[in-house]
Amino acid sequence: MRKVPQQARSRAMVERIVEAARIVLVRDGYESFTTNRVADEAEVSPGSLYQYFPDKSALVTVVMDRWSAEISDRVAASLAASGPVDVKDPGTVRAIADALLTAIEADAGLLRIVWEELPAVRHRAAQHALEQRVRELLAVYLAAAGATSVDPAARAWVIVMAVENVAVRWVLDQPPISREALLDEFSALAGGLGARSR
Template identity: 85%
Template sequence: MVERIVDAARIVLVRDGYESFTTNRVADQAHVSPGSLYQYFPDKSALVTEVMNRWSAEISDRVAASLPGAGPVDVRDPGSVRSIADALLTALEADAGLLRIVWEELPAVRHRAAQHALELRVRELLSVYLSAAGVPVGDPAVRAWVIVMAVENVAVRWVLDRPRISREALLDEFTALAGGYGQRG
C-alpha cells in the first residue's frame, strides 16, 4: 500500500507540479481512499518528503554503483571520470520530470535536506577515493566539494535546459575538469 501511494505521489508531482499536488489527487492515482492514504502519510508535506528521500537515494545509489569496486577512482584516469559523470547524467535523466520539480518548483526548504544529504554522500565517497588514489591534494574534502558542486550544477542544468552541447562534449569537459584537479598539487 505504501509503495503504491508513494509511486502515485511521484506521478502526480511530476504530472501536475508542486502547486497542484494534493493528497486527494494522490489517493485517486493510487486507487485508495484519502483516509487510507492518511493512515500512512499525515499530509502533503510528508508525501513530498518521502518521494524526495527515495529519489535522492536512487540517484546516490546509481552513482555509487558506477564507482569501481576494485579500488579507488583515479581522477587522472579519463575512463573512470567519464564513467562516473555518465552515471550521474543517466541518474538525473532517469526522471528529468521530477528533477525539474525539485530544482525549479519545490520551495527550497522542502528539498534542501535531501539534496544536502545526497551531496554529502557523494562528496564523502569522492574524498575517500581522492585520498586513496594518491592524488596530490591539500584537502581532499575541499577538492571533493568543488568537484561535486561544479559537476552537479552543470549536470542538472544540462538535463533540464538541453543546451546544444552533446553528451560526449559534456563528458569530455567533466573529464578535463577532474583531470586538471589530478594534476594540481
C-alpha cells in the first residue's frame, strides 16, 4: 500500500517522483520502466522512492490515474467552452471529437504506452475508466440539451466509443488524413445519428 505524504516537502518529493515516472515510462517504455530509473530521473534515492511507492505497479497506477483525469478535465473544459449542446447539430459532435482529439494529442507518447505496451488488464482498466468519465460527462451535456427523443446515455456511448477509437488510431498511426478531414468525417457520422433521432 502506498504511503500518503503529509508534509509539503514530502508532497513535493512525491510530485517529483510521479513526474519522473511519467517521463521514464514514455521515454523507455513499459518493459524497461524500473523504479531505479525513476529514482535516477527524480534525483532521489531508491529508498526515498520506496517510502511512497512499493513497486513499479504502484507508480504506473498513479501515472495512469492522473493521465485519465487530465484527459477528462481537458474534454470537460472544451465542452464547456463550446457552448450549448444540440444533439441534432453535427457541429456538436465535431466539437466533442475536437475536444477528445485535443486531449489525447496532448501526450501522444503516454497514449502509445497505454494502448500498445501496458499489459492488457492494466490497459483495459485505464481505458474503461477514461471512457466512463467522458461518457458520463457527455451524457450530462446531452441531457441538458433536452432532446426527449434521444437517450443521452446511449448517444454518449456511441459517440465516445466511435470518436475515441478512431481518434486514438489517428494519433498513433498518423495516417495521411488531415485533422480537418477527420473532424469532417465525425460531423458526417453525427449527421447520421441526428437523422435517426428525427
